[in-house]
Amino acid sequence: MFIEKLKSLLGSELVSASESELYRHSKDESFHQPVEPDIICFPESTDDVVKIMQVANEFNVSVTPYGAGSGLEGQAIPVNKGITINFERMNKVIDFSPEDLTITIQPGITRSELNEVSNRQGLIFPIDPGADATIGGMVATNASGTTAVRYGSMRDQVLDLEIVLASGKVIRTGTKAKKSSSGYHLSGLFTGSEGTLGIITGISLRLHGIPEHTIAARCTFDTLSACAEAAQTILQCGIQVLRMELVDDKSIAAVNAYGNYDIPVAHSLFFEFAGTKVGVEEEAKLAEEVMRELGCNNWEDASTSKERSQLWTARHEIAYAYRHVKGVAVTGADVCVPISKLPEMVDYARLLIEESGLNGGILGHVGDGNFHTLVSFNPTIPSEQTKAEYTNEALTFRAIELGGTCTGEHGVGLGKRKFQEAEHGAAIEVMKDIKQLLDPSNLLNPGKIFY
Amino acid sequence: MFIEKLKSLLGSELVSASESELYRHSKDESFHQPVEPDIICFPESTDDVVKIMQVANEFNVSVTPYGAGSGLEGQAIPVNKGITINFERMNKVIDFSPEDLTITIQPGITRSELNEVSNRQGLIFPIDPGADATIGGMVATNASGTTAVRYGSMRDQVLDLEIVLASGKVIRTGTKAKKSSSGYHLSGLFTGSEGTLGIITGISLRLHGIPEHTIAARCTFDTLSACAEAAQTILQCGIQVLRMELVDDKSIAAVNAYGNYDIPVAHSLFFEFAGTKVGVEEEAKLAEEVMRELGCNNWEDASTSKERSQLWTARHEIAYAYRHVKGVAVTGADVCVPISKLPEMVDYARLLIEESGLNGGILGHVGDGNFHTLVSFNPTIPSEQTKAEYTNEALTFRAIELGGTCTGEHGVGLGKRKFQEAEHGAAIEVMKDIKQLLDPSNLLNPGKIFY
Numbered sequence: 001m002f003i004e005k006l007k008s009l010l011g012s013e014l015v016s017a018s019e020s021e022l023y024r025h026s027k028d029e030s031f032h033q034p035v036e037p038d039i040i041c042f043p044e045s046t047d048d049v050v051k052i053m054q055v056a057n058e059f060n061v062s063v064t065p066y067g068a069g070s071g072l073e074g075q076a077i078p079v080n081k082g083i084t085i086n087f088e089r090m091n092k093v094i095d096f097s098p099e100d101l102t103i104t105i106q107p108g109i110t111r112s113e114l115n116e117v118s119n120r121q122g123l124i125f126p127i128d129p130g131a132d133a134t135i136g137g138m139v140a141t142n143a144s145g146t147t148a149v150r151y152g153s154m155r156d157q158v159l160d161l162e163i164v165l166a167s168g169k170v171i172r173t174g175t176k177a178k179k180s181s182s183g184y185h186l187s188g189l190f191t192g193s194e195g196t197l198g199i200i201t202g203i204s205l206r207l208h209g210i211p212e213h214t215i216a217a218r219c220t221f222d223t224l225s226a227c228a229e230a231a232q233t234i235l236q237c238g239i240q241v242l243r244m245e246l247v248d249d250k251s252i253a254a255v256n257a258y259g260n261y262d263i264p265v266a267h268s269l270f271f272e273f274a275g276t277k278v279g280v281e282e283e284a285k286l287a288e289e290v291m292r293e294l295g296c297n298n299w300e301d302a303s304t305s306k307e308r309s310q311l312w313t314a315r316h317e318i319a320y321a322y323r324h325v326k327g328v329a330v331t332g333a334d335v336c337v338p339i340s341k342l343p344e345m346v347d348y349a350r351l352l353i354e355e356s357g358l359n360g361g362i363l364g365h366v367g368d369g370n371f372h373t374l375v376s377f378n379p380t381i382p383s384e385q386t387k388a389e390y391t392n393e394a395l396t397f398r399a400i401e402l403g404g405t406c407t408g409e410h411g412v413g414l415g416k417r418k419f420q421e422a423e424h425g426a427a428i429e430v431m432k433d434i435k436q437l438l439d440p441s442n443l444l445n446p447g448k449i450f451y
Numbered sequence: 452m453f454i455e456k457l458k459s460l461l462g463s464e465l466v467s468a469s470e471s472e473l474y475r476h477s478k479d480e481s482f483h484q485p486v487e488p489d490i491i492c493f494p495e496s497t498d499d500v501v502k503i504m505q506v507a508n509e510f511n512v513s514v515t516p517y518g519a520g521s522g523l524e525g526q527a528i529p530v531n532k533g534i535t536i537n538f539e540r541m542n543k544v545i546d547f548s549p550e551d552l553t554i555t556i557q558p559g560i561t562r563s564e565l566n567e568v569s570n571r572q573g574l575i576f577p578i579d580p581g582a583d584a585t586i587g588g589m590v591a592t593n594a595s596g597t598t599a600v601r602y603g604s605m606r607d608q609v610l611d612l613e614i615v616l617a618s619g620k621v622i623r624t625g626t627k628a629k630k631s632s633s634g635y636h637l638s639g640l641f642t643g644s645e646g647t648l649g650i651i652t653g654i655s656l657r658l659h660g661i662p663e664h665t666i667a668a669r670c671t672f673d674t675l676s677a678c679a680e681a682a683q684t685i686l687q688c689g690i691q692v693l694r695m696e697l698v699d700d701k702s703i704a705a706v707n708a709y710g711n712y713d714i715p716v717a718h719s720l721f722f723e724f725a726g727t728k729v730g731v732e733e734e735a736k737l738a739e740e741v742m743r744e745l746g747c748n749n750w751e752d753a754s755t756s757k758e759r760s761q762l763w764t765a766r767h768e769i770a771y772a773y774r775h776v777k778g779v780a781v782t783g784a785d786v787c788v789p790i791s792k793l794p795e796m797v798d799y800a801r802l803l804i805e806e807s808g809l810n811g812g813i814l815g816h817v818g819d820g821n822f823h824t825l826v827s828f829n830p831t832i833p834s835e836q837t838k839a840e841y842t843n844e845a846l847t848f849r850a851i852e853l854g855g856t857c858t859g860e861h862g863v864g865l866g867k868r869k870f871q872e873a874e875h876g877a878a879i880e881v882m883k884d885i886k887q888l889l890d891p892s893n894l895l896n897p898g899k900i901f902y
Contacts (some may be wrong), residue, residue, distance in 0.1 A: 169880075
């Protein structure tokens, strides 16, 4: 059967069906129901992946790619069982061209590993989703995070992908040129397709110069919508931020308790400005003036690395402050709306959480109009889960009504399938046709994006 | 027959088969062989376009979209005759949201019309391909131009498209959110598809703030490769340019003669820096230092609007200086390569032109690694055309070998089809499958991109 075939083709050291590996590959960071694969393969090359696809075709078995398991919508959960491909042995740099600000890597390299290599040449890969995800996983979900307001999302960084198609054929989707008007934009199509159209085995990315100087800052406002309006004003003034994050008072309280911080418990904006020293100081000063004019409290800034890290560390720990509580599950929305709709949306989010009676907070990348709710519930009490889910659904359908999207950066996976029809309408049929075209036997990460 | 049906469905004032209109719609700015359509439709709404597609299906007639006729690869030439759709009556602003820095328009609005509307609110649509193209045409070819080094290309500006599919169904490809990880990236797929996958009837775009201050500058180097290396150094230093253009000595001589200018006849770099006053002055000063260190001559800069325009006007006229000579046709490459390959590529381009014995120049958007050759030939002498074409082909195949693309911004149309196999390899089959999926009867702009 297919497990034997995989062992004979790849060698038994590249496959595992041990209990601990099956468990590890049954889940991600989300609350979605775990499912164990039948077997996990650890390919070392594109050729190995081609062999896996050949076996998958021969035995009609599902294939689910797995990066670091840090996904938030169940993309790595093999709902139809079958073969999981773990890319941890495909984590090499293939070609690094600092003079072109580009690098070609295998998909299993993590964000921090990529930055270690890049930093040595004065370059960074700036996309920062928080987790130390693999780059393959980040391409698959079109991840972004706190720096998207400056650098865009993963799709904006991808120059070229090597893809193993469902048929086992290998294609390249782009070139190493910075721009192109040749052929159809397959790089954009495969980025964000969550392993449902093909398997990513190579990635060429843009890199960026490390900014010369950075200033961090934080301030608070009396209401959540005042924070959102202030963020909008920053953008309208053309002030260049590297990061601009909204965090509500509940989340500040949660992270104060979790990390023993002492941050003013109020609705807050966190900033980072980066560029040349003169330019950054000008931006930060201008931002402070604008914020004070809008009535902010507690403006605090820092330009030394240690102070900066103090100002920001808490922000990075908020998700943990919610997620890592024993006996508690967390669900959350990932809406992104036109920036002018942000004030009413954050107020609506707060209202929904209040009405649910559950503990929850709001935080997000407000420079993009993208924010999350984090709602904690006891998974053994069905009514709590129902209420938590309701806050997501009401908020997300409202975001779609206002011209926004159900997912700004986490991807669709299992949890956002229910919003696809409302968001995409008739375009869903085109998407399903493309899926059918490229994966006629539905072998590639089945059950994701579409029902 | 289909012409009568169109007249009855649209009203006879929205269709024309007059000699002058047939002639106008037979060609673009390229040297490709003109072909007249059977009829031209001037839809006023998406509904009109749907009706046209229904007639096209019923009578199995080709449909070719036409914007401003400023294309350079024959995309608007109806090689199979049939129906040409001219979008000049679909040139309205549908929804302008300055607070979101977004605008929704019909495809027939031109770049300058769009900027007139945007500028009133302190915003710009910065993509500048030179010609006053329609935005629909610019989306269709993924156009870019002198500002792509700062703002990217059209695909980076498109948030959402309304598309009439070959079937006559209408879909929307995105939302008005600044980023999304939902579904497949259809906005990217339709952008740059040159009307071969669907007809663009609505476009939501990002806008940008007008920079507070701008400085223009120009300098010369002894060799073309020294210019290319200097451009590369600017990028590596992280100096933010708004535009950075290379122009060779032949092109300077040509434009001096054409426009009665008196610019130093030498290989030149043209710069524009834009941002806050302090920041821009810092960038321009740094650039000057770097250029002088690299041995540039004739550094000249200007910050008043009049002087700036003098420094740059000539650059914008170079294409005309070559194209608008009686009895002469012009062909040219549109290669884009990794920036480190630029010095050898411009030297190779110069060599190819010399060897051809024809008159020709080199200019381009070197901040992106994108440059053009402009080679003049007498179209009545077949051997001249052969030689001119050979310079293109040799240069373009070399660009592809070096990891580049056959077209950085003009699109494939008719002229770059011969490079598709070399550039995309097995991915061509995927592209053709997508074309077949979305346009099974090959009604939409047939003969473009693929043979």
